[in-house]
Amino acid sequence: MANVTFSSPVMSKDVTVYAVAGDRGTLLAVAKAHKIPIPFDCQDGECGSCLVEVQHLSRNKYAIALTEKEKELLKQLGKITKAEVTDAEVNDMPPHYRLACQYFVRNEEILVTFEGDQTLPPQGPHITHAASRYTGGIKIGSVDEFLGYAVKVEEDAAVHYEQLAAAMDDCGNERAAALFRQLGGFSRLHLAEAKSRAGSIDVTKHVPPDYVWPDHTTPERASVWAADPSLSRLDALKAALQGERRGYEFYCAAAATTNTPEVAAMAKEFVKEEAEHVKILEAWVTREEWDMKHSPVGGSA
Structure with a gap:
C-alpha cells in the first residue's frame, strides 16, 4: 500500500490517503480520486500546473523514472538541477519536485505539498x-x-x-x-x-x-x-x-x-x-x- 499525505495552504488540514501502488496510476489521478485540489491543466507534462514537492518518508526509495517531458519542464521551471537529474538517472535518487501527472505512485510513504490554485478561496477549518x-x-x-x-x-x-x-x-x-x-x-x-x-x-x-x-x-x-x-x-x-x-x-x-x-x-x-x-x-x-x-x-x- 502507498501512504500518501497531501498538504497545502489551500486545504483546511493535511489529508492522508491509502492507495494501492500503481493501481490508480499517477499521483494526480490519486489526488483527483480523493478530491485533493492539486491544480492541473494539460495532464500531459507540458504545462507545469501540477507541480508538487515530494518528501519521501519511508526508508525505501524506489527507482525513479523521469520522462523527458518532466525533466525538460522541471528545468524550465528551475525546479531541478543537473546533479538531481544525474542522481535520478544514475542513482535512482528522487528529486524534490515532480509533476503530479507524471509521477506514478509506488509502495512508499510520501508527503506531497503544493501551493494550490491561488485564485480559489482557501478552505475553512474542519468545523461542525x-x-x-x-x-x-x-x-x-x-x-x-x-x-x-x-x-x-x-x-x-x-x-x-x-x-x-x-x-x-x-x-x-x-x-x-x-x-x-x-x-x-x-x-x-x-x-x-x-x-x-x-x-x-x-x-x-x-x-x-x-x-x-x-x-x-x-x-x-x-x-x-x-x-x-x-x-x-x-x-x-x-x-x-x-x-x-x-x-x-x-x-x-x-x-x-x-x-x-x-x-x-x-x-x-x-x-x-x-x-x-x-x-x-x-x-x-x-x-x-x-x-x-x-x-x-x-x-x-
Whole structure:
C-alpha cells in the first residue's frame, strides 16, 4: 500500500490517503480520486500546473523514472538541477519536485505539498455545523460589548494554557508543557490585538459574567482533562483543538446573530484569525498521529 499525505495552504488540514501502488496510476489521478485540489491543466507534462514537492518518508526509495517531458519542464521551471537529474538517472535518487501527472505512485510513504490554485478561496477549518448554532443566549449589540467578550475569551484562554503548561512542568511532561506555552503565546497576541482595537474603551465594563457562557466557561478554555499528568502530546493537541474550535464557533455565531453591522464585520475578522489557529492545530494533530503510527517505539508522550 502507498501512504500518501497531501498538504497545502489551500486545504483546511493535511489529508492522508491509502492507495494501492500503481493501481490508480499517477499521483494526480490519486489526488483527483480523493478530491485533493492539486491544480492541473494539460495532464500531459507540458504545462507545469501540477507541480508538487515530494518528501519521501519511508526508508525505501524506489527507482525513479523521469520522462523527458518532466525533466525538460522541471528545468524550465528551475525546479531541478543537473546533479538531481544525474542522481535520478544514475542513482535512482528522487528529486524534490515532480509533476503530479507524471509521477506514478509506488509502495512508499510520501508527503506531497503544493501551493494550490491561488485564485480559489482557501478552505475553512474542519468545523461542525455548531458554528451557526452556538448556544448560551449570547447576542452582541455593540462593538464595545464585542470587544469585552473578545478580551475575556482570549485572556481566559491564555491564562488557562499557561496554567496547563505549569501543571505539565510539575509532572515532568516537558513536551506537553512546551506546547501549552506556545498556545498561550498565541492567545496573548490575540488578547493584545483585542485590547489594541478597544483603544480607550473600558472593556471591563462589558466583560460578561461566567453564567452567560455555555457550561459556565469561555469557549477557548481547553477541556479539564487536559491537566492529566499522563497527558501525551497528541492528547494535549486534541484538547487544545477542541478549545480553539469552540472559540471559532463563538466568533462565527457572534457575526451571524448580531444586528449591528460593525460587530459583524469585526467578528468576521476574528473568525479568520481563529480559523488559522484551528488549521495549525489540525495540521499538528495530523502530523503527530502520523509520527506516532510510524515511530519505531510507537510515539512518545
